Structure formats: C-alpha cells, structure tokens
Amino acid sequence: MTEPQLVLENINTTVLQNDQPKQLLKQVNLQLQPGDFVTVLGTNGAGKSTLFNTIAGNLPAQTGRIVLQGQDVTQQSEVQRAKLISRVFQDPKLGTAPRMTVAENLLLAQERGRHRGLRPRRLKQHLAEYAALCAQTGNGLERELDTPTGNLSGGQRQALSLLMATLKTPALLLLDEHTAALDPKTSRQLMQFTQERITAQHLTCLMITHHLQDALQYGNRLLVLQNGRIAADYRQEQKAQLTLSDLLDFFEPSL
C-alpha cells in the first residue's frame, strides 16, 4: 500500500455563531491515495465547505491531525499550506485578481507558495507557454492574455482559475462547486477540462458538487456528508454501481 496523499484524523471543527459554539465537523476521518479523485455531496450546511476550509487552513480544527504528502500541516497557516494545496471556488470573482491580466495572474499562480523576491518577473518568456495552455480551455482564453481578468466571462475566469490552480502541480486540488455558477454548456465544458487536467497530472482532488450526475460520472470515489459527518463513502466498484436514486435517498429521506 502506498503512502496516503491526505490523511484527516479525528477532525472536529467548531465555530462561534452568535456567541454559541456550533460544531460543523464531527469526528471526520479520511484517507486519500495519490491520484484519488473524490466527489463530495451533501445538503447545505452538511459541512462540505467547512471541510475544505479546515483542510486549506482557513478554519482551525479543534482536534485531530492533517497530514499531506507525509507532512503534518495541522499547525500551518493558510499561506504556508498554499505550497501544497490549491483551490478553485464557486464564485468566479474569488479566483483571479480582476485588475491584473490573464498572463499576470498565471505568473502569480506559477509561484504559488514560493518565496517572492526582487527577481524580475519575466512575463514575456512565459507568454508562448501560457498561450498554449490557455488554448486547451477551448473558450478563447488564449486571445485574452493581456486582458484584465475582470473583463472576462464567468466561464473563462473559472477555466483560468483551474489553470492557475494546476499550473504548479498541487499535492491536493480542492474544487468547491467550481462549475455551479456557469450555464449548463459552459459547466460541462469546464468539467471535461477539469477531468483532462486531473488525469494528465495525476492529481489528487476533492470536488464538492451539487450536480448528482457529475458526482456519479466523475472520480473514483464518492463521499456524502451529513450533519458534519461522513455519512457514506463509496469506493471504485461500489461507486460504479451507484444510481441517481441511491443518492437521492440521502437528500429526500423517505418518511
């Protein structure tokens, strides 16, 4: 058995809401193998985003340990963990710097987690490489290299966010409903592109989605979160046999 890529051990996360402690994650244990592509389902408030925030370091875990690529990151800040983790958010506005151009954003992402000193940025040297990269998205991003990202369409911005997240291969890619804000066609395109990037780089990935079909179609493992716990965990073959109605049971419990 290979060393797991991500280990979550007995994670409990509590936040204060109106001065009342509220436990959002309860006793979460999880191990991902390198190359695992895991889809995560759950109703609103089930703890999906909390899970991501805890892994990425935005929220501290009250108990437990987080180990990434054999490295204990439990005490590391979000900024320190950025060396290993990259993330794409649901809101296209969250992933890119709006007044900086597409190429400048890519350059920033290329240095994710690296020390940034007084070296010249050498943007021109990378332009050809970035153009080729952007051409893969199939939405004309390669023609917008010098456009501030604030002027791009939502689909283009999300594709760019995904490129930025995977430009420097992360130990863990977190996709937080990254297609949810897009129209169905653009959303399908981006999911296909996501699959290509994940396969090509053999990425380990957790993907939150509300789209049950996507959850079934993509990835080799499926988690269902309920009330801050992992309620179901389907591996390879189990996942292959899952049907839409099996999943719907989680969301519309029969009375």
Add this chain to the structure above:
Amino acid sequence: MNLIVSAIGQGLLWALLGLGLFLTFRILDFPDMTVEGTFPFGASVCVAALTHGAAPWLATLLAFGAGMLAGLVTGVLATKGHVPVLLAGILVMTGLYSVNLRILGRANVSLLNVKTIFTSRFLESLPPYFNSVVVGMVFIAVVIILLALFLQTELGQAFIATGDHPTMARALGISTPRMEIMGLMLSNGLIGLAGGIIAQSNGYADINMGVGTIVIGLAAIIIGEVAFGDLSMNQRLVAIACGSIFYRFILLIVLQLGFNTDDFKLISAVVLALVMMLPMFENKYHIRRMLKKGVTVDD
C-alpha cells in the same frame, strides 16, 4: 514666465507625495491618513538633521527613513493589531504631531544660512526657480524608474495582487499582512522624502505643513487619471507626475483670477471634489456627448 517655471518645479517636487500615496490609495486600496503626519515628520527630521550639521544628502535620506518608520507603525497597528487602517493612520498622524514638535523644538524652524540639497554652485547659477525643476526632475526620474522596476518583480507583483484581491493572494501563498506593511512603509517613506525635500525647497519646516497634503497627493493621482484615461502601470506613474504639475497650473490660474492665498485649501478641496465627481456627471449628463454635439437648443 517665472510663475510657470515655479509651478513646474513645485509640481515635480510634490509629485513624490502623489507617487507615495498611489501605493496605498490606489494599489492597496487603503485610505492611509498617516500621510498628514508623515509629511511634516520627514520635514522635521530633515531640517533638524541639517541644523545639526548633517550633510544634505544624509538629512534627505533620513527623511525617507523617518517616513518608513511611520508607515511601519501604521502597518503593524493595522495588520497585527487589527485596528482599521483609517483609524490606525489617524492615530499615528495625531501622535506624530507631538513627535514633530519635539524634533523641531518649536513650531517653525528656518533653514536660513544652512546648507541644503539646493545649495550648489550649479543650481545657484540657474535662472530663478529652475533649481526646483532640476532637483524635482532628478528625484522623480529616479523614484519612477525604481518603482517601475520594483512593481515588475515577483515581490512587486505579489504586492499588486494583495491590493487587487487579498483572498486570492493568500490562497497563492502570499503573506498579505507582510505586503501591506511593506506598502505602507514604502509609501510613507516616499512621503517623508517629499516632506524633507519640500522643507529644503521652502527653506523651513513648519509643524502645520502636513495639513491638506492628502488632498494634494490625491489631486495629482486623480488629475493624472482623468487627463490620460486607461494606462499601463508604468504610464500611470508618469501620469501622476504630470497630474501634480497640472494641479499646480490650476492653482496658478485660480491665483491669477484674484483669489486670496488663504483660500487655497478650500479651493484645492473644491477642485478635487469636482474632478472626483466628473465620472458621475459624465454618466448622468453625458457631458462628452453634449460637448461633441455642440450646444444646440433642441426646443
């Protein structure tokens, strides 16, 4: 003629202030009020050093260092102490008033018969007011080139990204508090430097010389933006220097119209307010379209 040369010279010297302000107000999107304390702080430190016999270049450099120190305090209050930036700046500005009085010893210190950066055979051989044009040109050129180079480094890009989108910057491993402190230090350093140079140009430092400096700096930035429109980062730096000179011309015209110099600050504020509202008027009344059409009476 002398008035025009003087306006250009003053515009260039004061452009340093606009460039400093640009780093916080525009790039970081921080309303940094420290400025009104930093400017006289730089002036006080510079003048005190000069009257104690320091070499002019050293005194000028000390003004820069003093400004950076003020920026550091505001930055630490804002990032580590979680004091809102606006308030942190006001606190430092208020505190600096006392510090400046201590440094100067009294409200106004003259540089009469003291050697300054303007004391040189070459500068004194020039026609009147050309000395500030030359000194201003040199400082502005050096500062703009260094800033432009800096903003194109990996660190500079991380700094810009921090101002543009702090959440994204952190997700990419950029320590945003560090960038914010650095920006405030650099910005206030330049403003302290401006204070030091302008004190030497005026021939004195005054405890109240900081009042209204934010308006002057913002005027340079905003007039530059309104005059030149969409620009690249490097061009924007040059536009600030031009904006600063334009602002001096506007004041010159106002003065020629017969206004009292006592009303300068009110006029400055009104001019800036009008310039800032221009985009709003533009949207509402389509001034440009109206101007193109000419003033024709429809009904």
